[in-house]
Amino acid sequence: MFSSVLVVNRGEIAVRVIQACKELGVKAVSIYSDTDESAKHVRLADEAYHVGPSSAAKSYLDQDAIFEVANEAGVDAIHPGYGFFAENAAFARRVQDEGFTWVGPRPESMEQLGEKTKARTVMQEAGVPIVPGTTDPVTSADEIKAFAAEYEYPIAIKADGGGGGHGLVIVESEDEVEDALVNAQREGEAYFDNSTVYVEKYLESPRHIEVQIIADTHGNVRHLGERDCSVQRRQQKLIEETPSPVLTEAVREELCESARRGMKEAGYENAGTVEFLYEDGEFYFLEVNTRVQVEHPVTESVTGIDIVQWQLRIAAGEELDFPQDAVEPRGAAMEFRLNAEDPTQEFRPHPGKLTRYAPPRGMGVRVDDGIDQDDSVSPFYDSMFAKIIVTGQTREELIRRARRALNEARIEGIPTTIPFHLAVLEDDTFLDSEHTTKYVDEDFTGVE
The missing domain is CATH 3.30.470.20 (ATP-grasp fold, B domain)
Structure with a gap:
């Protein structure tokens, strides 16, 4: 078992991971922003390090600051909790490249299953039922209209890296397709840095x-x-x-x-x-x-x-x-x-x-x-x-x-x-x- 773990998160999930570490006899190290200087996850950790101002982008998402802490504290592993870096394959890979253990799935799995079209393909090959839809990205309104002609409206255009409702656009009729495609691509780029989209049949009351x-x-x-x-x-x-x-x-x-x-x-x-x-x-x-x-x-x-x-x-x-x-x-x-x-x-x-x-x-x-x-x-x-x-x-x-x-x-x-x-x-x-x-x-x- 590790001797120490850096928890790169805040709030209740950071507290939860710190508690698990302590039960395993592992030193728990936390990080905090200006706003969180006296937060509960800071109070409970064995050690805590300041990483930046209140803005998450300049503190909890500052990779360089996080790795400075990891090296200074001499931790063995990094736990991301959920949110922030939890599903960021590039960050997970950097954790490994910097010589630490990533507490999570392999970066390759995160990339494969984090993109919805790839995940749908994997599950389909394993015999898992998938919603009728494309396993390859769509790039044109004509492709979407052809799909709808087979499966009927409503359909859903989804960002490949989407989640939490972001990058999801419901299309009720053919005259909505072109605007919906642009909106889904725009949201995918804004939220997930990935404008790729796919289309599937929309289940109305699941x-x-x-x-x-x-x-x-x-x-x-x-x-x-x-x-x-x-x-x-x-x-x-x-x-x-x-x-x-x-x-x-x-x-x-x-x-x-x-x-x-x-x-x-x-x-x-x-x-x-x-x-x-x-x-x-x-x-x-x-x-x-x-x-x-x-x-x-x-x-x-x-x-x-x-x-x-x-x-x-x-x-x-x-x-x-x-x-x-x-x-x-x-x-x-x-x-x-x-x-x-x-x-x-x-x-x-x-x-x-x-x-x-x-x-x-x-x-x-x-x-x-x-x-x-x-x-x-x-x-x-x-x-x-x-x-x-x-x-x-x-x-x-x-x-x-x-x-x-x-x-x-x-x-x-x-x-x-x-x-x-x-x-x-x-x-x-x-x-x-x-x-x-x-x-x-x-x-x-x-x-x-």
Whole structure:
């Protein structure tokens, strides 16, 4: 195992990695910007180094500053968390070239699976169902119109390096094609430095279901079950749960095994997530996230497997010590993301100081956060400051416990998304598991 690890992130994921390091007896080194000088991840780290001003581009994304810290601190490995450099293959390769261990998949895998057309090809060759679409980039409106003539509108034009809803343009008719192509290419270039796009059939009311994968460097690949992430606002997840309440056991087994098979075929290593769309009893590959996910605690809560510790152990060369049939999820779990946003005002961000912060506790409640009372949610970074993860023996028990926990939370100084979560937990569409990825944007009545 490593003697020390540099965590090149901030907030709750940096705290999560630092905690995993300490449990493994590994020295945790963190970085911070001007705004984060006294942040929780700085307070918990064994060592912390300043890397720049509050702007992420000039601090957490300053590669030269990060490698200066890595050399000064004498660390063995670098963990990216999620966001920032987590899916940046060029950065991962530089980590290795500079003589450090990258805690994540091989840069080659990140490149192969990070580009959607390449990932679709890999999964198709492994026998994983994909949404009808192109596995090669499209460059002209005529190609798109020809595709639509076969599969009918609506269709989706997607940036090859896309994610989080960026670089995705829905096309309802032929006269929208040319403008949609230009817009998708422009967003791809702006967000991912890649203007390449592809086209696929647009599923109008799917569920979003993903499978957690963990794979070592000895050829062992395990799936840890699925998560249902259908409660989204503009492609941004808000609530995640496991197991998915809409899958039969037969479909669940087929979906999870497809994900495991596809990642094994790709030669994947470390933690990753295979995302699917599910509609009318059929599932289709969507994309691979080559990192740990925000919602990983949902899976940890029902399997008892520490995904972040295994990221470190795998990067250190350890072999997975459990077979696939030993993964036996028990009960149900949900994660509720707490953002400094006002759900009564179209989720308008409201950064500021937490004058009171008393998260819920008790049976079946876990809180992952990057703040304490009197800390501030910065306007310079993402508005999520904590996650409440609730477990129960059944979905019904879980929902009752989640209502209790969310009502018990006492957070003052900023608005949060708790009222939204409580409203969802009283909504019949959600309770009856009839929601899709369009639920929040089109069907949910909102928060009063």
